[in-house]
Amino acid sequence: MEKVFLQKTDSGFKDEIAEKIGLEEIKPCYSCGSCTGVCPAHEVIADFDPRRIIHMIVLGMREEVLSSDLIWFCCLCNSCYFVCPQGIRFSRIARELRKMALAEGYVDEDFLKGLSPVNDFLQDLCRRTLFQKVKEGLRGPHTMPCWRKYTVKNG
Numbered sequence: 388m389e390k391v392f393l394q395k396t397d398s399g400f401k402d403e404i405a406e407k408i409g410l411e412e413i414k415p416c417y418s419c420g421s422c423t424g425v426c427p428a429h430e431v432i433a434d435f436d437p438r439r440i441i442h443m444i445v446l447g448m449r450e451e452v453l454s455s456d457l458i459w460f461c462c463l464c465n466s467c468y469f470v471c472p473q474g475i476r477f478s479r480i481a482r483e484l485r486k487m488a489l490a491e492g493y494v495d496e497d498f499l500k501g502l503s504p505v506n507d508f509l510q511d512l513c514r515r516t517l518f519q520k521v522k523e524g525l526r527g528p529h530t531m532p533c534w535r536k537y538t539v540k541n542g
């Protein structure tokens with residue numbers, strides 16, 4: 388288990404992100420792991436774990452989160468939102484983390500260029516995996532408009 392040094396943490400980190408998103412998106416997470424269980428990116432990059440990233444935000448691990456390559460691997464597919472009992476939309480959190488990482492100089496143009504082929508692969512994988520899972524009967528408390536034809540038909 389990774390050690391957390393409290394003197395290095397930023398207790399306002401979660402509030403900063405919640406404020407940017409405009410909702411109390413972070414605090415209600417109770418680490419059930421449903422998001423990680425359906426995440427297509429997690430299936431191919433085991434270290435990418437939305438539950439863990441949220442936990443790190445709640446702990447105030449600002450520097451570790453913003454400097455991590457992992458925040459760039461979310462393909463923004465919203466599969467996790469579909470199953471999250473708390474209605475947490477990790478894609479919105481990921482977008483804010485990336486904006487902050489860019490604004491604060493944690494990444495540069497070369498990094499983003501290098502990421503491009505990985506992102507193309509993940510986008511395609513996420514799109515195919517999500518629709519396949521929904522068609523196979525995956526259920527969740529939240530539905531995105533673009534999934535409705537599948538969830539209504541199956542529901």
Ligand code: SF4
Binds near residue numbers: 416
């Ligand atoms: S599914 Fe929602 S409540 Fe559960 S760990 Fe993920 S973000 Fe937290």
Ligand code: SF4
Binds near residue numbers: 429462463477
């Ligand atoms: S939006 Fe998709 S890729 Fe990103 S954490 Fe959620 S399920 Fe994973």
